Amino acid sequence: MIFVIAIHEWRSLFLSPLAWSLLAVTQGLLAWMFILLVDDFRNLQGRLVALDHAPGVTDLVVAPLFRVAAWVLLLLVPLLTMRLFSQERRSRTLDLLLSAPVGTPAMVLGKYLGVVTFFINAVGLITLMPLSLAMGAPLDLGKLLAGALGLTLLVAAATAAGLYLSTLTTQPTVAAVTTLGLLLALWIVDAASTAQGISSDLLSYLSLRRHYDSFLLGLFDSSDLAYYFLFSLAFLGLAMRRLDDLRLRD
């Protein structure tokens, strides 16, 4: 049942021009970024030869590209998650799901998987660009894959948060704005921990960016994995609770 809902969600994304335009815009922006990075790398190449342990093309092109990609995708997540429940509540199509023999977990997970699948497609397309460098340069495939995985996990976690916020309101735009706020706040929350007078391990642990950065360095740490996993799980659980609660309140 989860997959029926996931496929429906994924397909309806592509039935509207929204998904296509999002993919096109992301790809266009990041392609421009990619060209600039490759150009920089070519200019630097001469000086890099002289260095011991010089950073390679993966560190100088792939990591910065993925850092920008994370920004762009985080800005796009609210646009896709805002529809999930608030739009359905608004147009009263949620009744179809609520009256069908489908449990709340299946409903939430199905929608979640649908959007995450879309983002996996997007990450796949983004990864293709640095992958093309492998034709002419020694590429650290491990680091590239770690980066792609990190980006997917980051976006999946953001999607879970957006999905929860979209159950809270019947106005998609409100869901989008709150999601955007939450995600940006979590992105910069560790800036406070480096500021003077505030030292907090908790804040830096909460930061979405901290955990993503270690993936970009090629570090595959189970604690980062656990962070994204727990983050998603917490918001999905909240969404399920909220939907059950709606049956009592609405």
Place this chain on the structure above:
Amino acid sequence: MRVEKHMMDEVLVQVEGLTRCHGEVRVVDDISFTLRRGQILGFLGPNGAGKSTLLRMLVGVLAPDAGQIIINGVDLLDQPIRAKQVLGYLPEQPPLYRELTVDEQLHYSARLHGLNRRASHQAATRIKQRCGLTDVSRRLIGYLSKGYRQRVGIAQAVLHDPAVIVQDEPTVGLDPLQSRQIRELISELGQERGVILSSHLLTEVQTLCTHVQMMRMGRLTQTVTLADLERQPSTRLRIGLHTPPPLALLERLPGVEQIDDLGQGYFCLHHAANAAPTASLIQRAGDWGLQELTPEHSHLEQLFVDLILKTEMDQ
């Protein structure tokens, strides 16, 4: 024959003490009823009587504050997924995705109700024929007219062959011809299933339902079967006269208790049951220019009007 009889007596829905509050107000207040196979049960009541809330609880969209709902022997609150398998629901506004085609919508709904790919395809083909949707199966729902959308909604509700069909104002917003088609479809479906519908339209309930429950401010006020109503003798006679005599003369007709002058030669004669002054009217038919003589069977209407008046008085 005995088996069939047994089938028809099968209880499909059993509701007891259903209550739901909205703040201090009891939107649905301690409602109990039973639906058997082959029955079409209509909830009739003025706007805001709590009909929609009641129906939404019956299909598990809303949770009740108190009470029990048994669908086909399964407790809806304990085992919602199992109980919902035999339910088909059409809300007041059909839950349709504007960006899907009719085929895609029906397919999705069938899959949600546990049909596999093949079965859902077959079911969709069958129901499209029955609801007259074959011609529009590739059209986007967003571009369909209201009547067609309503039909897609109904098709979606009965696609998986549910034993119990719950419909909230199924013909609202349709033109008379469309309403008639939808009603025919519902009564056809109701023959081998159980149907629950709500309406504020009297004629709809009268032509469609086998049983009627009157609802007012969250409570059931009266249960009637339409067969009972029709068996009751009429106590009103509507007449139309070309050259009406003075009112006093009409009042002197045998059995007449009260006369309403409806204007333009039309009158409503109230009389005792089984004592209609038909014979005496026909005797004078020539002099008075009798052009219409209709006994009025409208107990349901009377009940309904009383109900609404009472509601207004309470408010």
